[in-house]
Amino acid sequence: xxxxxxxxxxxxxxxxxxxxxxxxxxxxxxxxxxxxxxxxxxxxxxxxxxxxxxxxxxxxxxxxxxxxxxxxxxxxxxxxxxxxxxxxxxxxxxxxxxxxx
Amino acid sequence: xxxxxxxxxxxxxxxxxxxxxxxxxxxxxxxxxxxxxxxxxxxxxxxxxxxxxxxxxxxxxxxxxxxxxxxxxxxxxxxxxxxxxxxxxxxxxxxxxxxxxxxxxxxxxxxxxxxxxxxxxxxxxxxxxxxxxxxxxxxxxxxxxxxxxxxxxxxxxxxxxxxxxxxxxxxxxxxxxxxxxxxxxxxxxxxxxxxxxxxxxxxxx
Numbered sequence: 001x002x003x004x005x006x007x008x009x010x011x012x013x014x015x016x017x018x019x020x021x022x023x024x025x026x027x028x029x030x031x032x033x034x035x036x037x038x039x040x041x042x043x044x045x046x047x048x049x050x051x052x053x054x055x056x057x058x059x060x061x062x063x064x065x066x067x068x069x070x071x072x073x074x075x076x077x078x079x080x081x082x083x084x085x086x087x088x089x090x091x092x093x094x095x096x097x098x099x100x101x
Numbered sequence: 102x103x104x105x106x107x108x109x110x111x112x113x114x115x116x117x118x119x120x121x122x123x124x125x126x127x128x129x130x131x132x133x134x135x136x137x138x139x140x141x142x143x144x145x146x147x148x149x150x151x152x153x154x155x156x157x158x159x160x161x162x163x164x165x166x167x168x169x170x171x172x173x174x175x176x177x178x179x180x181x182x183x184x185x186x187x188x189x190x191x192x193x194x195x196x197x198x199x200x201x202x203x204x205x206x207x208x209x210x211x212x213x214x215x216x217x218x219x220x221x222x223x224x225x226x227x228x229x230x231x232x233x234x235x236x237x238x239x240x241x242x243x244x245x246x247x248x249x250x251x252x253x254x255x256x257x258x259x260x261x262x263x264x265x266x267x268x269x270x271x272x273x274x275x276x277x278x279x280x281x282x283x284x285x286x287x288x289x290x291x292x293x294x295x296x297x298x299x300x301x302x303x304x305x306x
Contacts, residue, residue, distance in 0.1 A: 032214055053134045095107045
């Protein structure tokens with residue numbers, strides 16, 4: 001089977017597929033979204049966290065609803081992938097809404 | 102807490118960049134925290150070493166020469182300094198090199214999230230370590246200050262030099278030019294008209 005080439009591309013359907021990802025919270029302030037990449041169909045796990053140590057501004061807790069930019073994070077080979085990139089190139093925006101149980 | 106996912110608006114190339122940057126930021130986070138902690142550890146150790154060196158420069162070094170209750174006060178401060186310094190060292194070393202702990206497989210979190218959690222713990226240790234080191238430095242300064250400037254045991258003493266002898270002790274009386282000193286050898290009366298020098302001192306040799 002031919003490998004799918006790397007291409008930075010988006011589609012409205014990508015976010016719809018990602019909205020059905022499994023969500024878990026392995027540690028406070030972290031989310032792990034797991035599912036199949038809407039473009040290359042590889043199993044991916046995308047970490048979503050409130051903030052990182054970067055010494056660039058003070059940390060503020062994430063709001064209840066936020067827009068998370070996402071990319072495919074698969075480790076599969078995709079011809080034409082530039083150095084320093086990951087995945088197949090698919091990207092999308094996902095709305096994450098946190099609420100009390 | 103429940104989390105709901107829904108499709109966002111149409112994404113643009115800048116969203117792809119932002120997502121990649123976030124991903125890279127998570128990837129290198131633990132390394133950055135460890136490097137920062139190692140630098141802080143070295144800096145804080147240098148600060149304490151400089152303070153200890155400064156404390157040995159001059160002044161009284163024996164808290165047994167202090168009047169009560171200052172030996173106990175200074176001893177308490179020194180104990181607090183040692184405890185605070187010990188915690189600071191543990192926290193800073195733990196931040197720089199990690200916690201010597203195992204994690205059960207069924208409680209292990211996935212790779213990148215695990216690194217992020219470890220980075221968060223290291224950052225917490227680093228902050229506590231910095232605060233404890235500064236507290237330790239403050240206590241050390243207080244201990245040196247009470248040792249140097251605390252009141253001497255037995256009050257001020259007088260050193261009187263005469264021809265052929267030197268007397269030193271606590272002044273107990275002065276009458277018609279005759280000074281009475283309480284020395285290690287007992288009470289001694291000195292005729293001040295025959296004294297070559299009279300000098301107040303903190304301690305007798």
